[in-house]
Amino acid sequence: MTSGGETGPLPLHSVSVAGVVVRDDGRVLAIRRADNGTWEPPGGVLELTEALEDGVRREVFEETGIRVGVERLTGVYKNVSRGIVALVFRCRPEGGAERLSDESTAVGWLTPSEASGRMAEVYAVRVLDALRDDDVPAVRAHDGRHLLAGSRRTRARDQETPV
Template sequence: MLLYMSSSHEETPSTPLHSVSVAGVVVREDGRVLTIRRADNGTWEPPGGVLELSESPEDGVRREVYEETGIKVHVERLTGVYKHTSRAIVALVFRCRPEGGHEELSDESTAVEWLTPDEITHCMREVFAVRVTDALTASDPHVRSHDGRKVISTGT
């Protein structure tokens, strides 16, 4: 008997789903960088969050930075793409410059500060400090993966 059809259904591997987030490395003329201390975990990070389905990455950065800090920004360029391997989050990081507004706390931040690059390397976890460093120094976007704490691979 030749079987060419089967009544059993072979399970198809599920398509990986990733969340896309955006963050803005906002740099003032004096070289200080806009940062927030997150309300949920107390860590210092560049402002950012989940990209909404209906918005462009640049619009998402403008929205997230304003919502979390009260600062309006001009998005200059993409500086990096970062993948959190265990949580399936891809973060697009953009270098920005401030265009107005004033520092305000939000439900998501317990502090909003303009830090120097040296202060950033001391108070941010590696996975966030490297994003700021990349935005300050690189002319081409970096592509990196991390496990939530440490960078595990680097690209250009």
């Protein structure tokens, strides 16, 4: 498929899922990635035949050893430089024990403040969006490092406010 007079196929996007796992004490589960050393909520690429919630449960368990229940979608985030659309879900822990994986060099339960301090802006905002009480998911775009101008958090009653 082409558009606007282009002669080749349009670039494709990949879809990833991530879980912001929140304990009763308000701490959130995070990993330090083995490939780049950054702190993030656990997640990864959704498999082709996999349901969204199943992908979140699988990715969180594979990277952390924690089994989760998926509560709700809290945000959709597009990395415009890499063509990745990430769907982020708020989750609750349901068992398991923290462990490292090939993809993580540390697993920890961070306060929201610690998560904001350790994570890059594009990951910290995912945690903060998931901790909000409203049920309207955020829709944001970023370049891999920073949120883009015009990226918004949609609020109840169709009001939008800039980030």
